[in-house]
Amino acid sequence: MMTARKNLLLFAVLLAALAAACTLAVLCGAVRVPLREMADSSIARLRAARVLLAAVTGAALSTSGVIFQAILRNPLAEPYVLGISSGAGLGEACAIVFGLHAVGAWTVPGMAFAGALGTILVVYALARTAAGGVPAQTLLLSGAIVHAVLGSLLMFLVSVAPSEDLHNVVWWLLGNLQVLDWQLLRVVALVVVVGLAMAFLLARDLNLLALGEEPAAHLGLHVERTMQVFFLLASLVTGATVAACGLIGFVGLIVPHTVRLMIGPDHRRLVPAAALSGAAFLVLADTFARTVMAPLEIPIGVITAMLGGPFFLFLLKRRTFAFRS
């Protein structure tokens, strides 16, 4: 009874915070729009789309951070730890080098998404042992190596390509929540909402996985199947966000840890709480990134690290780390 009421309060507070962040984000921007015209303003419409992308991306990155930290049992794990980032970058660069953008606007984010997922599948295949298990350490190592190899391929392309356009890939990799059309936003939102709903429904299994593979198996969990499902879920939602807005560091690392420090390591609460906090955090950080030097935009990753880093260190100094229930 007590916990039910506490949960209700927790989620009411988080939802209110997210709503407040979104309202503020729609009201602020590079251009001043009078409050009276807000309801019928094309600029407000554009801002709303951007706020939606920020919320979806923030929720996706923090949740997939929670998932990767649990299945890899490593506090340093974050959504890009297994090389998704360089895979997506390489996909985007290839789309530009081989002229796929001429086919349609969707091909560039499409290739980035394909690159992200392809990378994850390769990493998984490399880490899989003959017996069928996927040891967390091997996964991390093969992820790091694949990340390095793909990253060097990307830099190779950027340095030899005759087109100056490719230099923009480096800027895109720094992360940007600019949204130009609804189409991409719709696809990303759909992938993320479905992915997060599944993660929420399966959150109990994350508690077991976080105990370690052996104890989880003893408790009746089909460890490899569960790991595969979560691995795919986290990769799908991360890949979708990377395709839409490049790399946004730190959200997937600090939001899960901050929320865990505040409400404890039970994933049934952690998954939805991290999603809501991540959404609110990224909406606020993006508002900051596009207003502080308007009409210039600062790469969002710069803001997330600058705002989030010190706050997280402060929490870390004050509380002890708890990783499993």
Add this chain to the structure above:
Amino acid sequence: MWRVFWALIAVVGLLAGGMWIGRIGRSASSAVAGGKRLRVVSLAPSVTELLFALGAGDRLVGVTNRCDYPPEATRIERVGGFGKPNVEKLLALAPDLVVIAGPAGRDVSQALHKSGVRTLEVKIRSFEEMFQTLRQLGEAVGMSVQADTLIARMQAELQAVATQEVRGGRRTRVFVELWDRPLTTAGGPSFLDDVIERAGGVNVAHGLSQPHPRISAEQVIAWNPDVIVVAHMAHGGDAAEQMEERISWADIAAVRGQRIIRDLPPDHLLRPGPRLIEGVKLLAQRLRSLPEIAATEQPEERSPP
């Protein structure tokens, strides 16, 4: 007596002939360093183009792998990428002069100074600086006269564009899209700003102090430009339809009036070389031939807070 006279005539004739031949020889390769032709290495595509325009292309012994114009430039030895030359290869070409522009920067310059190679650092961010660079190059390769002639011709061409009347009494307001992910434009200190100005338009991002700022899409909507110039190679084909699909971009005068220019060769707009003159002419022509900007479409601009 006569013999002495003929001998004298012969000597004078030979001297005169010799001097004449010598003068021809000198003017053909006026900057002879110890009897051989000056060996020049260019570390930027723009400098390569300027040297060829000057008629000094035959002095080039090394260029970057980005130097693709004029076609003759591609047959010259490459010393590495734009801004990152291979210093060993560069020195092996035994250049008398290395012209550095853009990101090549101080490191290369210092490394070459130590090896005793003469360097010339140039900055080309406007037409004025381009003329200045041409003068410097002309002096360095001993072709000052040709440089002055070329500059005068370029100035005349620009002047010819500038004197064409501005249609409708108001300058066309132009937004340049250099890239879309993230949205990038050309600010006040960029060469493109100068190109637009000279083509009879006005750059909506003129007030920004970065050469290539990344800006908010909502600012573009607020600027409400008459014309959008798409100056990247990607997405060129369907830029017009795509812009209509962008959230709220259909409100922009340029998108509503289908005034999107997307087929100008990017090198004519972006590379700070002699072809920019051509770029100005092309852009001016296109700005004049666009569908009429109706009087009711006077853009209202909201300024940033």
